Structure formats: structure tokens, C-alpha cells
Amino acid sequence: MTASLVSFSLAAALIVLLPGPDTLVVLRNLVRGGRRTATLTVLGVLSGLVVWVGAAALGLAAVLHASEAAYTVLRIVGAIYLVWIGVQSLRSRGSVPDVEDALPERRGLLGRGYGAGLATDLLNPKVGVFFVTFLPGFVPDGRPVGPVSLLLGAVFVLETAFYFALLLLLAGRITGWLADSRTRRRMDRLTGLVLVGFGARLAAEG
Structure with a gap:
């Protein structure tokens, strides 16, 4: 269990570091509303x-109860997913979507x-x-499956919280780093190489 937890923590940390919609909406609100608005968004x-x-x-847990084969399929799909995002990361040219352009103005909805963070x-x-x-x-x-999945999910949430806390603390430097x-x-x-490696390992374990 310890080895799985360590492996998950490393893989999750790399995924958290990849800028996605969550990061973009936090950065947008940081620019527009300051730290307080960004903190609420987080x-x-x-x-x-x-x-x-x-x-x-x-x-x-329900899938495993219904079919072990279906759960195995999910494990394989997870490995493929890791390889896919790893390849996407390797193909990236280092650019980050502009915060203003990446998220359209949807005040009425988000x-x-x-509310913006939750809806995103x-x-x-x-x-x-x-x-x-x-x-x-x-x-x-x-x-x-259920309890362990909750534990792993909690690790992911905590790592995400730490990432955003660091982003808000070092807002100027990190936004500059993301722009380089x-x-x-x-x-x-x-990140791409490590994620592809994790995906290959998971596929081999199946």
C-alpha cells in the first residue's frame, strides 16, 4: 500500500502542475479581483x-462489485490516459494559453x-x-476499492491545495514562470517522460 501511495502521490503531483482550466480560472480571478477573489476561487x-x-x-466500488473484468479495463484505460497526457506534454512547445482568452466571460453562469471555481x-x-x-x-x-480511492483522492485534493497556496503566495513569480x-x-x-513511464508501469502490472 505504501508503494502505491508514493507512486500515486508522484504521478498526481505532476498532473497538478500541468496548467488546466482550474489554474486558468484562478489566475484570471487573481488578475481581476486580487488575492481574496482568487482564494475563494481555489x-x-x-x-x-x-x-x-x-x-x-x-x-x-460499484463497478468492482458488478464485474472484476470491468474494473481491470478501467485500470488499463487509466494507464493509457497517463501515457496520452504524457505524450501531449512532450508535444507541447511550452506555451500556456492566455488567461483572458482561454476562459470566456460567463458571469451569469460561473x-x-x-462560484467560479466550483462551477469550473x-x-x-x-x-x-x-x-x-x-x-x-x-x-x-x-x-x-472505495476507502482506498477516497484516500488517494484526498491526496490529490491536498496536493492541489498546496499547489494553489504556493501559487497565491508567490503569485508574481509563478505567473511569470508560467509565461516563460x-x-x-x-x-x-x-513531466511527459515521467507520466509515460507511470502509464507503462501500470499497463505492465495489469
Whole structure:
């Protein structure tokens, strides 16, 4: 269990570092509303992740109860998913979408602050798909799927919280770092190689 937890923590940390919609909406609100608005946005994002983690854990337990073969398929899909995002990272040229261009103005739907962060996660089905396909690959054989999935999900949420806390603390430096294409390119290459390695390992374990 310890080895699986360490492996998951490393893989999850790399995924958290890849800028996605969550990061973009936090940065947008940081620019527009300052640290307080950005902090509320982060809390909304984390709340959305908690909802998805709970739903994924219950769903995985139900799938295992219904069919072990189906659960094995999910493990393989999770390995493929890791390889895919690793390849996407390797193909990246180090560019980061502009915060203003990447997120259209949808005040009526997303609002600002907490609502924006929560809606960004809950209205993105890819988050749920991510947890359902990602978590099974790190649940050791013989361990209860539901509780272990919740534990792994909690690790992911905590790492995300730490990432955003660091981003808010060092807002100027980190936004500048994200904007530097050379630094991003190096980070993308390293992340891509490691994620492909994790995916290959999970596929081999199947």
C-alpha cells in the first residue's frame, strides 16, 4: 500500500502542475479581483474536486462489485490516459494559453470567486472521467476499492491545495514562470517522460 501511495502521490503531483482550466480560472480571478477573489476561487475548485472524488470512489466500488473484468479495463484505460497526457506534454512547445482568452466571460453562469471555481470543476465531466480512470491503477490488489480511492483522492485534493497556496503566495513569480516558454518546455518534457513511464508501469502490472 505504501508503494502505491508514493507512486500515486508522484504521478498526481505532476498532473497538478500541468496548467488546466482550474489554474486558468484562478489566475484570471487573481488578475481581476486580487488575492481574496482568487482564494475563494481555489476553495470552490477544491470543493468541486471533493465532490468528484466521492462520486468516483462510490462508482469504482460499484463497478468492482458488478464485474472484476470491468474494473481491470478501467485500470488499463487509466494507464493509457497517463501515457496520452504524457505524450501531449512532450508535444507541447511550452506555451500556456492566455488567461483572458482561454476562459470566456460567463458571469451569469460561473460568477466570480467561489462560484467560479466550483462551477469550473463540476461542469467539467473530464474531471470525473479522470478520477474514474486514474484511481484504479493505484489501488493494490485485495484492498477495499472505495476507502482506498477516497484516500488517494484526498491526496490529490491536498496536493492541489498546496499547489494553489504556493501559487497565491508567490503569485508574481509563478505567473511569470508560467509565461516563460523555455521553462515550461523543460517542465513539459520532464513531466511527459515521467507520466509515460507511470502509464507503462501500470499497463505492465495489469
